[in-house]
Amino acid sequence: MCGIVGYIGPRRGADVVLAGLRRLEYRGYDSAGIAALQPDGTIGVRRSVGKLHHLADKLAAQPLAGHLAVGHTRWATHGGVTEQNAHPHLGHGGRVAVVHNGIIENYTALRRELTAQGITCASETDTEVVAHLVGGYLEAGDDLLTAVRRTLLRLHGASAFVFISATEPGRLVAARLGNAGGLVVGHGEGEHLIASDIPAILEHTRRVSFLESRQLVVLERERASFYTLDGTTFSPTPHLIAWDPVSAEKGPYRHFMQKEISEQPRAITDTLRGRVDFHHGLIHLDTLNLTPQEARDLQHITIVACGTSYHAGLVGKFMLEHLAQVPVSVDYGSEFRYRDPLIRPHTAVLAITQSGETVDTLAAMEEARRKGARLWAIVNALGSQAQRHADGYVMMQAGPEIGVASTKAFTTSLVDLYLLGLYLGQLRGTLAEDSLQQAVADLAKLPEWVGQVAELRPVYGELAEQFHKREHFLYLGRKVNYPIALEGALKLKEISYIHAEGYPAGEMKHGPIALIDDQMPVLTIAPRDSVYTKMLSQMEQVKARGGTVIGLIQHGDKVAQAKADFVLEVPAVPPLLSPIINVIPLQWLAYAIAVRRGADVDQPRNLAKSVTVE
Ligand code: AGP
Numbered sequence: 001m002c003g004i005v006g007y008i009g010p011r012r013g014a015d016v017v018l019a020g021l022r023r024l025e026y027r028g029y030d031s032a033g034i035a036a037l038q039p040d041g042t043i044g045v046r047r048s049v050g051k052l053h054h055l056a057d058k059l060a061a062q063p064l065a066g067h068l069a070v071g072h073t074r075w076a077t078h079g080g081v082t083e084q085n086a087h088p089h090l091g092h093g094g095r096v097a098v099v100h101n102g103i104i105e106n107y108t109a110l111r112r113e114l115t116a117q118g119i120t121c122a123s124e125t126d127t128e129v130v131a132h133l134v135g136g137y138l139e140a141g142d143d144l145l146t147a148v149r150r151t152l153l154r155l156h157g158a159s160a161f162v163f164i165s166a167t168e169p170g171r172l173v174a175a176r177l178g179n180a181g182g183l184v185v186g187h188g189e190g191e192h193l194i195a196s197d198i199p200a201i202l203e204h205t206r207r208v209s210f211l212e213s214r215q216l217v218v219l220e221r222e223r224a225s226f227y228t229l230d231g232t233t234f235s236p237t238p239h240l241i242a243w244d245p246v247s248a249e250k251g252p253y254r255h256f257m258q259k260e261i262s263e264q265p266r267a268i269t270d271t272l273r274g275r276v277d278f279h280h281g282l283i284h285l286d287t288l289n290l291t292p293q294e295a296r297d298l299q300h301i302t303i304v305a306c307g308t309s310y311h312a313g314l315v316g317k318f319m320l321e322h323l324a325q326v327p328v329s330v331d332y333g334s335e336f337r338y339r340d341p342l343i344r345p346h347t348a349v350l351a352i353t354q355s356g357e358t359v360d361t362l363a364a365m366e367e368a369r370r371k372g373a374r375l376w377a378i379v380n381a382l383g384s385q386a387q388r389h390a391d392g393y394v395m396m397q398a399g400p401e402i403g404v405a406s407t408k409a410f411t412t413s414l415v416d417l418y419l420l421g422l423y424l425g426q427l428r429g430t431l432a433e434d435s436l437q438q439a440v441a442d443l444a445k446l447p448e449w450v451g452q453v454a455e456l457r458p459v460y461g462e463l464a465e466q467f468h469k470r471e472h473f474l475y476l477g478r479k480v481n482y483p484i485a486l487e488g489a490l491k492l493k494e495i496s497y498i499h500a501e502g503y504p505a506g507e508m509k510h511g512p513i514a515l516i517d518d519q520m521p522v523l524t525i526a527p528r529d530s531v532y533t534k535m536l537s538q539m540e541q542v543k544a545r546g547g548t549v550i551g552l553i554q555h556g557d558k559v560a561q562a563k564a565d566f567v568l569e570v571p572a573v574p575p576l577l578s579p580i581i582n583v584i585p586l587q588w589l590a591y592a593i594a595v596r597r598g599a600d601v602d603q604p605r606n607l608a609k610s611v612t613v614e
Helices: 013-022 052-061 107-116 127-139 144-152 256-262 264-272 292-297 307-324 359-370 385-389 408-428 433-451 458-467 479-496 505-510 532-544 558-562 575-596
Strands: 003-008 031-037 043-049 068-074 089-091 096-102 159-165 172-177 183-187 192-195 207-211 215-219 224-228 300-305 328-332 347-353 374-379 392-395 472-477 499-504 522-526 549-554 566-570
Touching: 003 013, 003 096, 003 159, 003 172, 013 031, 013 052, 013 068, 013 192, 031 052, 031 096, 043 052, 043 096, 068 096, 068 159, 089 127, 096 127, 107 127, 127 144, 127 159, 144 159, 144 172, 144 215, 172 183, 172 207, 183 215, 192 215, 207 215, 207 224, 256 264, 256 575, 264 408, 264 433, 292 408, 300 307, 300 359, 307 328, 307 347, 307 408, 307 479, 307 575, 347 359, 347 408, 359 374, 359 385, 374 385, 374 408, 385 392, 392 408, 408 433, 408 575, 433 575, 458 566, 458 575, 472 479, 472 505, 479 499, 479 522, 479 575, 499 505, 505 532, 522 532, 522 575, 532 549, 532 558, 549 558, 549 575, 566 575
Parallel strands: 300 328, 300 347, 347 374, 374 392, 472 499, 472 522, 522 549, 549 566
Antiparallel strands: 003 068, 003 192, 031 043, 031 068, 089 096, 096 159, 159 172, 172 215, 183 192, 183 207, 215 224
8 A cells, every 4th residue: 555755844855755654664565756846946756666775775876855845655556566657756847746545547538638638648657647637737827726626626536645846835735535545644843744644754743633535735834724625724623643653663573563463462451441440340432422222222233344354353243242232244344335235223333444544444334324324443543534434433542553464453453342342231231240340350361361472482483494384274263263263364374475264163074174184284273162172173183184283272281282283372261352362372373484484574565554445
């Protein structure tokens, strides 16, 4: 997913923008570039394919001066990975530069129009078309804001843009259409920034404003002026971001993913903070904006999410149905809106999304809204669209998650789902007093239980040494740990590029058991719960066919240990909380194998931290 950074202020713009792009690297990209308005009134551009250090080398050799600059990390959609296609793109004879995130769906027709006017595009991108359109309006005498507004009115699709122009050296203009990646304004002292995400801004200021769809902002050194697409002005109240810049940095860790797996005890402590009255055994979720009567009227919950967040939703079904006694269905965000979903009265649609900007999940929320559902969101990014568009929300409070592979966001979303189940049970009267007290007591122990598996123990390196060359893995689980089998498989495949599948263990005899051989390790999740003996049997069946078993078992379980070739041990915890514990060794296993394979753990190939394009 592309990254955008813009700057206007007293400092050298190119330096500030490059540093900001570095904090957006986790989003995934394949080329990058910076444009800056030079003291001589021209716009200088430096672009490169590959990692940011190539661009940094170019800037070192040919510096860009000036206090107004924009930069971009590109994740190719239209046009190949070439320097020519890298942003920024120029128009108006090089007097306007633009960076863009999203897709212009009608760019072919617009490109034909430009060609008919004798304007040829140097690149294969849809973005360059916008540079020329804005340039045309500037040539006709419009100011930059008007030229951008008139251009946006002609575009179809979801996009985010930042423009600078040699004709207006004291400002930059940014704009958003639809759900393509967010734009955050940073209100500094005598300077302003604009970026795709908060980490690019944090070291300069914590006062931020968020641009919504069909909104524009003009940034000058001392002022930010906001407009709707129809030209109306408005003044949003800035948010104060609690994150500190350090928490968005790697610190002593080798990878962000390693840091984020390790900090899950603290993250979960933060998730509980302010929500659990441990003294009286009560749960408070005021941001859900739900009255007891509305809770009692609730007839159904549909969870919509993608990827790891979808797996959290599958666990959430168990938690919410057991604790709140509400029927729950779970849908992929990318499927929900295409199946003409049946939304009955008193239905809540709950989006789970770390970034709050996943286009499929946002589109599912829009479809749910259109069909009259109450909209909830479990989200990590404050100010994200999912949070702002929901009727009620529960923040993950996990702190910034930079690694593309989601880890602490997953476990904190499970905690949020558990809290939601308790809260609804409390309001609906489906939870007995002693059950609620016990659940709250369990939550008090949760960070300590998580702490017992939050270290990168030597066993993971040993397993990585043993299995890093394997081409296939199978993960098996049952009941509330079947989604953990799916999540463990996703972690492995997305950072080590090994094919891995998660399966409900009971399904093995319906086909997958044909796969068992001595080359495909089988990871079985076998806590001592109500399906424990069935998992033991599963382990035996794999062994009987010459397979290799890695057993995720409870500490000291000698019976399960005897049936496995290798074991990963976890503490005994209440069944509904076991997914939060059991996933962590699988996160470490994937991490260790990926490191042993020399993979790019924090920025896996082809992946982005937030998928804001379809
Ligand atoms: C998980 O490790 C992946 N990075 C991916 O599946 C991710 O969970 C998915 O894209 C959803 O992202 P979201 O939670 O920000 O909506």
